[in-house]
Each structure stands twice: as structure tokens, then as C-alpha cells.
Amino acid sequence: MAKKEVDGEGLNIPNCIKARPVRRTGPIVAAVIVALLAAMLIQGLVTNERLDWPTVWKYLFNENVLNGVGKTLELTVISMVVAIILSVILAIMRKSINPVLRGVSWFFIWFFRGTPVYTQLVFWGLFSVLIPKISLGIPFTDVAFWSIDSSVVVTAFNAAWIGLALNEAAYLSEIVRAGLEAVDTGQTEAAEALGMNRTLIMRRIILPQAMRIIIPPTGNETIGMLKSTSLVLAVPYTLDLQFATNAIANRLYKPIPLLLVACIWYLFITSVMMILQAQLEKHFGKGFNARPAGAKGKQPPYDPPYPGKSDGEQKDNVNKLNEATFTGLNA
Template identity: 55%
Template sequence: MSLQKDSGLTAAAPDGEVIKAVPVRHPGRWVAAVVVLVLAAMLVHSLITNPRFEWPVVGQWFLSDRILSGLVNTLELTAISMVIGIVLGAVLAIMRLSSNPILSGIAWLYIWFFRGVPLFVQLLFWGFISALYPKLSIGVPFGPAFFTFSANDIITAFGAAILGLGLNEAAYMAEIVRAGIQVVDHGQSEAAAALGMSRTLTLRRIVLPQAMRAIVPPTGNQTISMLKTSSLVSVLAFPELLYAAQLIYSDNYKTIPLLITASIWYLIVTSVLTVGQFFLERRFSAGSAR
């Protein structure tokens, strides 16, 4: 079979007759592309020409001290809560996979409870923990207390936010880590045991490095989700990014511009986290086939 250059591809049939190959047309794709471009142009035109967006006000407050302070608080909440969630989640995942029914049952109850109760409700409980336990003490279990503290002094708004976000995140990270561990072929653990490696060493040197390929992508998604979920702690009157914007527009009544300011910062940080997730995924997937 021979090909000839022409306005289209041609091929010679077995009987010598020339067949002209016509490329498949996709007019629907072009129509859809034109529609999307028109809608995008309309959106951009509206954003630029609608005076109600008040872009000068957005520029005025975008780098203000109060907004930047709220942004720093949001980043701190996200980082600390994710560290707590990842570490505690890994422990819970190992407990879930344990052959000990008590450890496995406790981990299952923890995950069931914290995934079942809405995070907003959990934050409220931590914020009003002093109504349940006015005093917190350190001492002998079921015995005398050596030190006693006021719950309001120990669990501040920041502490309540960290506890609510971190403990809730641990329940989801536990399932992510457990699923990642179970992806690794069990035969590798058996081979490691045959070589005399302990279960802890096998988990650390054999299982977890391979499980990271399945753990990193959803963990990155959870981190991005945590960044946005941290806005719920405004119920505790903690000045994270959204609450800082709310405090400002409660004074100057510029609600839309301040919400746009907070949204732009959320988009910027989310974009940075997305880039970081991409490089992490590429690092842990090195050497593996797609």
C-alpha cells in the first residue's frame, strides 16, 4: 500500500483503485468552543465593566495588615491541622489494620464518630467545651488531681480551631493511609518477613514508600480542602482570612469587595498548593509506569 501527497491522504486499494481518505470532521467541537469563548468573554467584560464589583476597594484592602494577618492565621491553621491529621491518621490507619480487635475497634469508632458528626458542630463543641468541662486536671486516673486548669485558659479560640480541624482531618487521613497501604501487594510483606524483617521495619522500609504513590494525591486534595474549610472557624470568632474580611466589611459595608479580596487570596494559595502537589506526585511516582 502506498501513500501520495495531496489535499487529503490517498491509498492504493488491492485492485489498484485509488482511495482518498477524508479526515473526520468535528463541527460540534468548534461550535462548543465558540460558545465557551463567547461566554468567557461576556464574563470578563462583566467583571471589568460592572462598577458594583468595586475593584479599587479590592486593591485598597488586598495587602492591608488586617487581611494579611488573617491570611497568616489561615495558613497556620491549615499547616498545624494537616500535621495533626496526617500523623494521627497514620496511627489510626495502622490500628485499623492491626490484628488486635481492641485497637482495630477503637480506630473504627474514632473514624465513625468524626466522619459522622459535621465539622461545624465539632467546632462548636470545642468552642464551648468549658460548658461540659469547666476544669481540666492532670493526675492519677480515677484518683487525685495534681494540677487543675480552667478550660477557657487552656482551650482558646485558636486551640479549639486546631482541635476541631485536626481531629476531624485525622479520620479522613486514616482511611486514605489505610487504602494506600492495602494497595501494596501483600506478597512483599511476606517476603520481608521471610528475610527476618520486623513488621514495623517492613512497614517503614517496604510498604509506606510504595503506598505514598496512592497516599500523596488525596492528601494534597485534603490539604487544599483544609485551606478552605478553615473558614468555618469564623464561628469561634478567630480572625482567620474570611473572618478578618467580615470584620472589615461590618465597619465599611463593602461586603462584595472584601469577599472578592478573600476569594483571590484563597485562589492564590490554592494554586501554590496545587503546584506543590504536582511535584510531590511526580517525585513519588518516579520509576512507575502510568
């Protein structure tokens, strides 16, 4: 008589095969090699006296360094907020039926993507030289109702975040446009059939669904913006983290330890940003992510019976994933 085994659902299956897992020596060998290389790297960093770790710990929480961290974060946040707002406007203009709006958006993106951010920052630093006064009056005449010295408005800090924001907006606008175009056109048609106007459709239907695609590259751009703040010396703006550590290094004639101080702070801030990005992706990915369809760890009867199973499919396949579809998302 054939030997009978009991499967996950309590069914008697004759001659049930117990398969052994396939041995994968390649990944094990690769993991050992990578672990050895990582250990060698860490040992070299710890024991290398030229890195001067005592100086690193001494200046890691220096007052000027902490002030530079604060100014760097301030530049990053302001620049990204302005860039995100501008990028959404530019992306919508690119999709407009008005050729003038499309042309202006295309020219903005072409210009700011085509020139280096360092060069743009230099021009913003020279703004008060190029345009001594900012005035409001009748166009194409000398009649002015109001004017102010541009050096009062476009300070070094303002020039820094304006230059960074405008450059970043050009890149983010293409990311936003890709996200908007990824949403099925049937969503717009259905919303129009319900009597929703274009603004409401964009705000309540298109953007919430596009955020799933927009968030990951936007997170990368935010991290890139954090590091781009080290270029604001071109304005010149001299209160950011990179300049603060360079100033201390020049005074001590020890550039390497202070570079490590800057690296540690940049890595710490980047790690926090990555955690926030992961949480945003999780929030805007609701309804899209696949989830286990089986009832692992449960015994029959199931309620509902065999969730996610199709006709003729093995009922104890607990590791199968649902073919997830979008089930709705509120902004």
C-alpha cells in the same frame, strides 16, 4: 513498478499509504462556544460597577487582611500535619490484629465523620465550660498530682486547630487505609522473608508505595482544610481571613468587594497548593508512569535496538507507550 516510500527507519515499503488526519469539527465548535462564554463572563466581571473593583484593590493588601492570610495558613498547616499523623495511626490501628485497637479506630472515624465540623468546633469552644480543669492523677479517684485551668491550655487558636485536625483525621484515615491496602500483599511477604519487622516493612516498603495513591486525595483534603478555616468563628476564633474581610465589610457596608478580596486570596493559596501537590505526585510516581518507548527523531542503528518493541511489532511505531511497572522507590 509499484511506487516505494521510505518509512521512519529507512525501509523501502511499496505503496505506503499516507493517511490524512480525521477532521473533528465537534471539539472545535465546543471550544469556540466555551471561549465565547468565558469572554462574556470576564467582560461582565470587569464592567460590572457593583463589584467595586477599586475597593477590592484598595483592601487586597490591607494589614488586617494579610494578618488573616497568615493565621489561615498557620491553622491549615498545623491542622493538616496533626491530621496526617493521626490518620496514619488510625489506619494502622484499623489493620491491627488487636480487636481493641480496631474498635477504637472505628469509633473515632464513625464519630468525627458523622458529626458536622461546625458542631465539633462549637464544642471545642465550650471545652473550658465542660471541663474547667485538666488534671493528672489516679483514675477513678479524687487524687490529683497536677492540674491546670483548661482555658489556659485550650485557647481559641488551639481549640480551632484541634477541632479541624480531629475531624480531618477521620477522613484522611480512610484515604491512608485505601492506599495501604492497594499495595500488593506479596511485598509484605517478601519483606518478612528477608527478616524485616512490621514497623520497618510499613516505613520502608508499604508507605512509600502507597503514597502514590494517598497524595492526590490528600491534596484535595488540604485545599478543603484551607476553606474550612472559615468556620473557626464557631470557636470563636476571629483572626482568620474570612473574619478579617467580614469585619472590614461590616465597617464599610460593602460586603461584595471584601468577599472578592477573600476569594482572590483563597484562589492564590489554592493555586500554590496545587503546584506543590503536582510536584509530590511526580516524586512519588517515579517508576509507575508510562513513557514513550520508541526512538522518535533518531536514525538507525538504535542502541538498544528498538527499545520497548515486541516481536512482530511495527518497528517505527514511535508513539507506543511501555506497559510500565513499579521499578522501585526509596522513601
